[in-house]
Amino acid sequence: MSAAVPITVGLPVYNREKYIETSLDSLLGQTFGDFELVISDNASTDRTDEICKDYAARDPRIRYYRNAENQGANRNFNRVFELARGKYLKWCTSDDYWAPDMLEKTLPIMEEHQDVVLCYPKTTVCDADGMPREPYEDNLHLMQDNPADRFITLLHRIGLCHQHLGLIRREQLARTALLGDHTACDLNLLAELTLYGKFYEHPERLFFRRMHPESSSWRKGPSKEAIEHQLNFTDPRRTLDIRRHLWRRYLVFLSAVRRAPLGARDRWRLYAYLVRGMISERDKLASELWTRRNPRPSRVPRKEPPAARDSSSRSGRGLPPPQNPDALG
Numbered sequence: 001m002s003a004a005v006p007i008t009v010g011l012p013v014y015n016r017e018k019y020i021e022t023s024l025d026s027l028l029g030q031t032f033g034d035f036e037l038v039i040s041d042n043a044s045t046d047r048t049d050e051i052c053k054d055y056a057a058r059d060p061r062i063r064y065y066r067n068a069e070n071q072g073a074n075r076n077f078n079r080v081f082e083l084a085r086g087k088y089l090k091w092c093t094s095d096d097y098w099a100p101d102m103l104e105k106t107l108p109i110m111e112e113h114q115d116v117v118l119c120y121p122k123t124t125v126c127d128a129d130g131m132p133r134e135p136y137e138d139n140l141h142l143m144q145d146n147p148a149d150r151f152i153t154l155l156h157r158i159g160l161c162h163q164h165l166g167l168i169r170r171e172q173l174a175r176t177a178l179l180g181d182h183t184a185c186d187l188n189l190l191a192e193l194t195l196y197g198k199f200y201e202h203p204e205r206l207f208f209r210r211m212h213p214e215s216s217s218w219r220k221g222p223s224k225e226a227i228e229h230q231l232n233f234t235d236p237r238r239t240l241d242i243r244r245h246l247w248r249r250y251l252v253f254l255s256a257v258r259r260a261p262l263g264a265r266d267r268w269r270l271y272a273y274l275v276r277g278m279i280s281e282r283d284k285l286a287s288e289l290w291t292r293r294n295p296r297p298s299r300v301p302r303k304e305p306p307a308a309r310d311s312s313s314r315s316g317r318g319l320p321p322p323q324n325p326d327a328l329g
Contacts, residue, residue, distance in 0.1 A: 006087050007035035007103060007167070010080030013094040014042035014070060017051060019210065022130060024055050026097035032104040033061075035090075038083045041066040042076045048094075072234050073216065074179040081170075081178060089170045095215060096165075097130065099206040106167045109200050117173075117197025120166025121206035128212035136209070138163060141201035142194060148266040150194035151257075152273060155319050161186045162209060163199065172196040177256065182248040183230040191253060195260035244288040250278055277319035 009027055013020060027037060039052050039062060049066060056062040065083065067076065077091060088110060090103070099121075106119040123136040139157050142150040164186055176192045179185045193199075216230065235242060242248065257270045278285060 005034065005036045005085060007032075007090060007107065008080075008084035008086035008088070008170070009035050009037045009090045009092060009103075010077075010084055011037065011039045011092045011094060012042065012073065012076035012080050013039060013044065013048055013052070014073065014076070015044045015046045015048055016094040017044075017047040019095040019130075020048055020051055022097050023092060023094050024052075026100070027092060028055070028059055028061070029100050030098075030103045031101045032107060035061065035103065036085060037062045038080055039064045040076050040079045040083065042073070043067050043070045070236050072181065072236055074181060074185055074234050078178045081173065084170060087170060089168050089173060091165050091168070093162075093165060095210045095212065096126075097208050097210075099204075099208075102206040103167070105204065105206065106202055109202065110167055110169065113198070113200065115198050116200045117169050117193050118163065118166050119200040119202060120163045121202040121204055123160070123162065123207045123209055124205045126208050126210045128210065130208070130210055132208065135205060136160060138201060140199050142199035144198070146266065147195045147260065147262060148269050150198065151191055151270060152319075154191055154194050154199075155187075155277075158187065158190070160209070161190065162207070164190055164193075165207065168193070169197065175259075177252060180248065180252055181234055182242050182245040182252075183234060184245070184249060185234075185252070188249060188252045188256065192256035192260070195256065195262065246281065246284055246288055250274060250285075273319065280319070 011023070011027070016023075024037075037059070039056070041049055041052060041064070043066065052062075052064050056064040063083070065079075067079070071079070080091065081089060088107070092098075102121060106121065109119045110116055120138070120140075123138060124132045125134050125136050126132050136159075138160070140154060140163055142153055144150050144153070161184070172193070175196060176189060179189055231238070253274050254271065257267060257274070260267075262270070
C-alpha cells in the first residue's frame with residue numbers, strides 16, 4: 001500500500017458476526033488492492049470485535065476502531081468518513097458483498113471524469129443467505145450538466161437507497177452535511193451530492209445487497225413499527241428524541257440547496273420544487289406535529305418480507321415529477 005492511499009474503504013459495523021466475514025473477504029480480495037480499510041465498530045456485543053481484530057492482525061491495510069458505545073448507524077458512517085485518508089471514499093455495509101473487480105472498474109471512471117462525484121455499480125438483490133435473487137435497476141446515471149436537473153431526477157427516480165456505497169470523491173463529500181440522525185437521511189445525502197457533481201452508473205452488477213430481517217431496509221414506511229425498526233439503527237438508545245423526520249428531511253433538503261454553489265435561477269427552481277413537495281405531503285407533515293416521543297427500542301426484529309422495489313416511503317415520492325423529464329436523460 002502506497003503512502004498516499006487513493007481509496008479509503010470504510011466499514012461501519014454493529015453486531016454482524018454472521019455476515020461480516022463475507023463482506024471483509026469480498027473487500028480484501030479486490031483486484032485493485034491499493035487502499036486502506038477503516039473499520040468502525042459501534043460497540044458490538046457479539047463476536048464482531050474478535051473477527052475484525054483477527055483480520056486486522058493479518059492484513060496491514062486494516063485500521064480497526066471501536067466506539068465506547070453505540071452511536072447509531074448514521075453517526076458511525078460519519079465516523080468512518082472522519083477517519084478516512086484517501087482521495088476517494090467507498091463506504092461499505094457489513095452484511096453485503098462486492099465483486100472482486102468493483103474498485104478496479106470504478107476507479108478509472110472517477111479518474112477520467114473529474115466532474116463525476118460518485119460512481120456506483122449496478123445491483124443484485126440477495127436473500128439472507130447471500131444467494132442472488134433478482135437484478136435491481138437503480139436508474140440513477142445522472143450525467144446532466146445542470147445540478148438542479150440531477151437533484152430533481154434523483155428524487156423522482158430513487159427506490160432502494162444504496163448508491164452512496166459506490167466510490168465517492170471525498171473532497172466533495174466534505175462539503176455536504178453528511179448523514180443526519182433522522183430516518184432516510186441517506187436520501188438527503190445523495191440529493192446533496194448531485195449538486196456537486198454527476199453520478200455515473202457502471203453497467204456491470206458488482207454490488208450484491210443482502211435482504212434479511214436484521215437489515216435496515218427490511219421494514220420501511222410511515223407505520224409505527226417501521227419507524228421503530230429504523231430508529232433501532234439511527235437512535236438505538238433513544239437519546240436523540242427525533243420525532244419530525246419528514247420535516248427534518250425537507251429542512252435538510254432546503255439547507256443543502258442554500259449551501260450549494262448554484263446560480264440564482266437554479267436555486268429558486270429547487271426551492272419551488274421542494275415547497276411543492278411539502279404541499280403535496282402536507283397531511284403527513286401536519287401529523288408529525290402531533291407526534292409524541294419515539295418508541296423504545298425493540299429487541300426482536302419483526303419478520304416481514306421486504307418489498308425490494310417499493311419506494312413509496314421515500315420522501316422523494318411525495319415530490320412532483322420533473323417538469324420536463326425527457327430533457328433530464
